[in-house]
Amino acid sequence: MTWVPTPYRVVARTVETHDSATLTLRPVAESLPGFRPGQFAMLYAHGVGEVPISISAIPGDGTLVHTIRAVGAVSRALHDAEPGTVIGARGPFGTAWQLDGVEDLLVVAGGIGLAPLRPVLGHLSKRTVLIAGARTPQDLLYKDELGQLSSVDTVLTVDHGDHDWHGRVGFVTEPLASLPFDPERTTALLCGPEPMMRFCARTLLGRGLAPDRIQVSLERNMQCGIGVCGHCQLGPLLLCRDGPVTGYPTARPLLSAKEL
Amino acid sequence: MASQVFDLSGLDALIGVLRADGRVVVGPLLRDDAITLAEVKSATDLPSGWGVEIGPGHYRVRRRTDTAVFGHSAGPQSWKRFLHPPHRTLMSSDSSGFHAVQDDTPDYAFLGVRACDLAAIGKLRQITGGRAPFVVAAQCTEPGEVCFCTSMGCGPAAGPGYDIALTERIDEQGQRFLATSGTAEGAAVLARVPAREAVPEDIALAEQDVDAAARNMGRAMPELDLRDLLAAGRDSAHWEAVAERCLTCGNCTMVCPTCFCVSVEDHTDLDGNAERAQRWASCFEIDFSYLHGGAVRTSGAARYRQWMTHKLGTWHDQFGTSGCVGCGRCIAWCPAGIDITEEAAVLSQTMKHGGDRR
């Protein structure tokens, strides 16, 4: 149980959108144990704070890759970190996407929710459909990269289009409602705002997918990552330990309760 | 284990031995009209002849007719203060890197730990870890008006985890303590305290006193599966009713010997050095559940539900045991006198009558 982060140096920084950037971090000396898709690290910006950030790619060379959306002081400081900056990391924490025995994969992401799902894409030889939504075309993550993933059928949709946008406009539930898939073979992975995940799950259940074929990534305030701060409770779950990825049968009653 | 008997001078000698070994002995002390916990240097520091009168939102020290030193129930503080201090620095960061902080926790000996608090120490350490203190338990022979450790299976007899257990008795033969060791370390310490060998009658009397205490609990939890009750009661209208009375002040969580939640904050000085530190937090704080854009649990009802559900229900899911030991502190120190046993009882009643708000 350590509170002391392991130093990592930013070796690359890619601007993804107007408020999001992807950092590649290389250990300064020691490195953390390997991460699995869906797990997260606690990233520390010197003097500003520490927040949970999912692993957004697993290159396998000991580097950590994270995509960070600047929403407040800590995420802003991490987002702004230029190559050379030393950042602290602790982890890996939490549960991973369950991919054992998966046949067809259906991935639905909203906004920054695509980041923790990215390591899943293209790393499986399975048939994969990705539906990714964002508020505007400018908020869509990894646009160029997604186009190059030959094993993934990608559907992009935005809440509000603009004159350069020729794709879909609307919520992710719309393509989901008409998407052809085999409920007997499909596993769905959902990550995004809670209402989005609830609506998507409802649509999928309505189309015959069994609840235990749906996995969601849940979010609560987290300040330790090691189950001692108590902030990440969601009913019976301590999300830093029992989450963020959980099966829908567990998540369903929790998501439906008000202010849980 | 072998037991022995000593009087107040023996207790003083015990404190002396513990101190001689370099331990900081913490025990009950009368201060600001309450029995608080602080360093005790000799038996004369103990609140001899002081008892308490406790009720929901009510606590008064009172004079006892005898000179008992452990004749009071749980006070405003718990051992949590020492095992899991209200403020603690976690690490520091400067231009040379990230650094662990030196653990300067003294080697504690806790004197007069009641059965409920002994159980609480176990539950707390299960989560927070840290070095084990030396524990001198005081078995409870006189529970207070808000105690319900029997319902929670945590007392009044001291459960496992003590190094030495004491049972205080005052009768025609005077004031004395039956001391039993629970660990080899406890036995070694006791061996250095002048005492006489316990006779079967000493042990029988102590058992009799503790048994009587079990029948004299001020309160009880309703006898049903609390974990099921709270899971089923998630949408009960009862939470709104409690919220009308609940101040959301967080006192209950702060005084609870097992509530472990902390918030982590960053502090920086002018020279660019930084520190991360934790402080006791409470699920009654609105920011406690803050996610970018706003808190999850804003209503008083949701926050009270979180506290009680966690204590009595989801603690089982998370840590395999209840979070409540029945010490009654949350009842006494809630300014509004909200009583967790009564709320549980009322909740089960409303559930029976179909009080589901959906």
Add this chain to the structure above:
Amino acid sequence: MPSIAVWKFTSCDGCQLTLLDCEDELLPLTEHVRIAHFLEVTSVSEPGPYDISIVEGSVSTPEEAERIRWIRDQSAILVVVGACATSGGIQALRNFADVDEFRSIVYARPEHITALATSTPISAHVTVDHELRGCPIDKGQLLEVLTALLAGRAPDLPDTSVCTDCKRRGLTCVMVAHGTPCLGPVTHAGCGALCPAVNRGCYGCFGPMNQPNVPALVPLLRRSGMGDDELHLVFRTFNANAEWS
């Protein structure tokens, strides 16, 4: 070096003085910030813009209502300090006086005295970035805001009850153990529970906490011996104009 300006509106000076009460930190601080305007301390007054403005006091005259807009325009970050600036202060008691009568009294000699009929917090006039509560503010919180702003982190200013601080300090609850009426359970934390530390009930000088449940406290205050009169007065003192319920 970032520039810092300190401004005074209607107030007692106590909150500004808190900055000078940082005896150990004052000189080191001046090595990291440039004091561009601080009338109580220096004859130097630089023109704007300013990186950080600290504003003490409430708006109680037409001139002040104008000046605060100018200061907002000139300041990247606006920190308002104290009960006057955050709720209108004790002088906001006038807000409850009969306004017509009040006007005729105040403007009896309008050529000499101009005062608005109300004393209002800074946030009623311009957007503020950070608020420090208290009458006066706490020195530790002031340093916290300044060091946080310099480090670019969010200042740690909990908006919960005084009780949480009281318990962390290990104090004994004066209401439960002594029967002393106390506003701690509805008052904003930040002072470090000063009153309970001297066996006194909190009198609310940090104003209401986030979502105080005052109706639940009132019967408890009554039980501790407060009458209607006192109950009325105790919420109408240093933060009379704040949202107690």
Add this chain to the structure above:
Amino acid sequence: MTHRSNRTLQVAGLARVEGEGALHVRTVDGEVDRVELNIYEPPRFFEAFLRGRHFREPPDITARICGICPVAYQMSACLAIEDACGVRVEGPLRALRRLLYCGEWISSHALHIYLLHAPDFLGFPDGIALAREHRSVVERGLALKKAGNRIMDLVGGRAIHPVNVRVGGFYRVPTTDEIRGLTTTLRQALHDALATVEWVAAFDFPELEVPHDLMALRDVEGYPLDRGTPHISTGRSFPVAEFGDHVAEHQVPHSTALHARLDDRLFLVGPLARYSLNSDRLSPVAGEAASMAGLGPVCRNPFRSIVVRAVEVVYALEEALQIIDSYERPDAPCVEVAPRAGFGHGITEAPRGLLYHRYELDAAGRILDADIVPPTSQNQSAIEADVTAVVRSHQHLDDHGLQSLCEQTIRNYDPCISCSAHFLDLTRERA
């Protein structure tokens, strides 16, 4: 012909004074035509708010008139209400009050000497610039100030607007150990205070002898602080209850502060007055420091008030140490005070001079009327007279020089403008 015989000096915002004010000076044909200390600090109507409040509230409420000398407000308020209720607080509780008051004097005087006033004598715009060249000197001043604040933190529970003061005494009295814990700090501070006297005594003081009457308290023993009877340099004195008969406040067009006159004459309160009427009452070390600093039994040069303040800091520290030495924790933190109908008066010596409170209570302890006369409004006319004198005798200076000197003249009084703007009594205006 003197150059620039017609000129106007305008200081829009007086710096290094507490509160906000401005200065207008006009000379016509070399003669001083107009000197106005313009206090534009907004009025806060305290006396009006006090009406209808509970008799236990004034120590907390009136403290908020001034953040620089809240203890003075609390002490005068307590005395006045206790007077109305027929109670006198004596013995160890009074000693504790005196100790608290010493804390305020030390802190307030140290602030004024080092950060507000000394820069004038040494040609710096502020204490921070001063610290750049004389770091250890300013650090000494801050350490002194901190020592005063430590007393207020311990005895008052908070340095600004103390929470531990109540009518009848305190809420909690410190333990003997807590009180003794101050000793080391205060001993060091005494050392620093003596060094301060030596430091300020060497400054250059412009010549100015004020002719005004001086008024200060005088007590049966000791230097006046927490009580006493008003004495005037003319030799007269009057009981506290007659304060209102002698000191009358009136409104002037250019200021939100009321101007006061003593029996219709200009007068002065504060360190100069206090010292001149009580120099025989200084403690041994303070008395010696005063004579070493070249202060005679009377001092009428306002520029030298900085020396008097430094001597008073020495006194306050000696007094504090003496109180601490003989401290025994009182059995009860306060004496019971029951309300009764009637009037009560209270005067104490705020760091800046006499602070008078008067309350009228009904039998239930409700305040029917309140009157507060702070030092700055008593001194205002005298300050303007001083500025007039300075302008008259320093016509040869250029505008900048003259303006600085005028500002310094005002700062001699450490005027607390926030407190002077408390008044504008609603009824009085109505009348």
